[in-house]
Amino acid sequence: xxxxxxxxxxxxxxxxxxxxxxxxxxxxxxxxxxxxxxxxxxxxxxxxxxxxxxxxxxxxxxxxxxxxxxxxxxxxxxxxxxxxxxxxxxxxxxxxxxxx
Numbered sequence: 001x002x003x004x005x006x007x008x009x010x011x012x013x014x015x016x017x018x019x020x021x022x023x024x025x026x027x028x029x030x031x032x033x034x035x036x037x038x039x040x041x042x043x044x045x046x047x048x049x050x051x052x053x054x055x056x057x058x059x060x061x062x063x064x065x066x067x068x069x070x071x072x073x074x075x076x077x078x079x080x081x082x083x084x085x086x087x088x089x090x091x092x093x094x095x096x097x098x099x100x
Contacts, residue, residue: 004060005046011058015066026056036069 006014012022028034029043044062048054 005057006060006063008056008058011063014063015070036066039069041066041069 008022009019012019015022017025025034026043026045029041032040032042034041034043043058043066045056045058047056
């Protein structure tokens, strides 16, 4: 199974952000503090080298998942009912006014 790997520069370009912002996102994700559009998000990536100090590689599918989280999903507001001009109030079962 072949996977497509992207470098940090390619991933940032694909997301439409700067490389420094991408590294900041990875740092926040490592700490568990990354929030995108109000949702906590974890970015899964790979880092080579002996002690994990090498180049960062990220799968294309992960970039697609992040882009989907960035997508704006508009919602429609619930329509209000028109006010009723009635003398009856819901939940009130006794006649209104001063008692005799």
